[in-house]
Amino acid sequence: MKVQYVAPFAEAAINVCQMVLGTTPERGQLAARPQLFTSEQVNIVCGIVGNVEGLVLYGLSGSTALRIASAMVGQKMVIFDQLAASAIAELGNMISGNSASLLAQQGIKCDITPPTLIRGTKVKISTLDIPALVVPLKLGDLGSLEVNISLQERQHHNGLAA
Amino acid sequence: MSKRILVADDALFMRATLKAILTGNGFEVVGEATNGQEAVELYQSLKPDGVTMDITMPVMDGISAVAKIKEIDPNARIMMVSAMGQKDMVLQAIQAGARDFLIKPFQPDNVVEKVNNLIAA
Numbered sequence: 376m377k378v379q380y381v382a383p384f385a386e387a388a389i390n391v392c393q394m395v396l397g398t399t400p401e402r403g404q405l406a407a408r409p410q411l412f413t414s415e416q417v418n419i420v421c422g423i424v425g426n427v428e429g430l431v432l433y434g435l436s437g438s439t440a441l442r443i444a445s446a447m448v449g450q451k452m453v454i455f456d457q458l459a460a461s462a463i464a465e466l467g468n469m470i471s472g473n474s475a476s477l478l479a480q481q482g483i484k485c486d487i488t489p490p491t492l493i494r495g496t497k498v499k500i501s502t503l504d505i506p507a508l509v510v511p512l513k514l515g516d517l518g519s520l521e522v523n524i525s526l527q528e529r530q531h532h533n534g535l536a537a
Numbered sequence: 538m539s540k541r542i543l544v545a546d547d548a549l550f551m552r553a554t555l556k557a558i559l560t561g562n563g564f565e566v567v568g569e570a571t572n573g574q575e576a577v578e579l580y581q582s583l584k585p586d587g588v589t590m591d592i593t594m595p596v597m598d599g600i601s602a603v604a605k606i607k608e609i610d611p612n613a614r615i616m617m618v619s620a621m622g623q624k625d626m627v628l629q630a631i632q633a634g635a636r637d638f639l640i641k642p643f644q645p646d647n648v649v650e651k652v653n654n655l656i657a658a
C-alpha cells in the first residue's frame with residue numbers, strides 16, 4: 376500500500392466536503408492498519424478497479440451520519456432512512472470519483488464501483504491482506520469522517536470490469 | 538409546455554436533488570431510473586426531451602446506457618452527471634454519444650444551465 380495513493384483521496388474528501396457540506400475538513404494524523412477494518416457504525420465501501428485495485432471505506436458514527444445527511448438533504452433528519460443512507464453513500468461515491476480523477480492526473484487509471492453501505496461496528500471488510508491507511512478528517516460540528524484506503528497495484532491482467 | 542427530463546442515478550438522494558432543481562426551474566422530471574438498464578427501458582417508453590445520466594451504477598453503467606439509447610434514437614439528448622471527471626471518462630462518454638458532462642458535486646445553477654443547453658441544441 377503506497378502512501379502515494381493517500382493524497383488524492385484526502386484532497387478529494389476535503390474538496391467534496393467543502394462543496395457539499397460547506398465545511399473545510401481538518402486533516403488528522405495518518406494511521407496504518409494491517410487490514411481494512413472499521414469500528415464505526417456507518418460505513419460506505421467503494422471498490423476501485425484499474426491500475427490500482429482494492430477498497431476504500433468511509434466510516435462515520437451514527438450521529439455524524441445523520442448530521443451529514445441532514446446537511447446534504449437540507450432538512451433535519453432524525454431517523455437514518457433510505458434517503459439519509461443514499462445521501463451518505465453518494466458522499467462516498469463523490470469522494471471516490473473525484474479521487475479517481477486525481478489519480479488519473481498521476482497516470483493511474485481506475486474506475487469505481489457503486490457504493491455499498493455497511494452498518495455495524497467491528498466489521499472486517501476484506502479477507503485480503505492489503506494494509507489500510509487511515510486519514511481522519513474533522514468536520515467541525517458535524518463530527519468526524521475516517522477515510523480508509525486499501526489499495527494495491529493491479530495483480531492480474533484479466534477481466535477488468537468496465 | 539415544460540421540457541420532459543429523464544433522470545438516471547442509482548442514488549435516491551441524487552435523483553431527489555436533481556428532480557428538485559429541475560422542477561424548480563420549469564422542467565418536468567418524467568422518469569427516474571436507478572441503473573443504466575432502467576434508463577434504456579424508460580427512455581423507450583417515455584421518449585423524454587433530455588436525459589441526465591450517472592456513470593457509476595449497478596446492473597448497467599451510464600456509458601453503456603448512453604450507447605444503447607443512441608442505437609435506439611441517434612438524436613437522443615443525454616448529458617452525464619458523474620463523480621468521475623477524468624479525461625478518459627469524459628472522452629468515453631462523448632464517444633458513446635453524450636453531449637455534455639457535469640461533474641459531481643455540482644452547483645444547482647450549472648445543472649440548469651447545462652440542461653437548458655442540452656434541450657436547446
Ligand SMILES: [Mg+2]
Binds near residue numbers: 489548591592593
Ligand atoms: Mg452512482
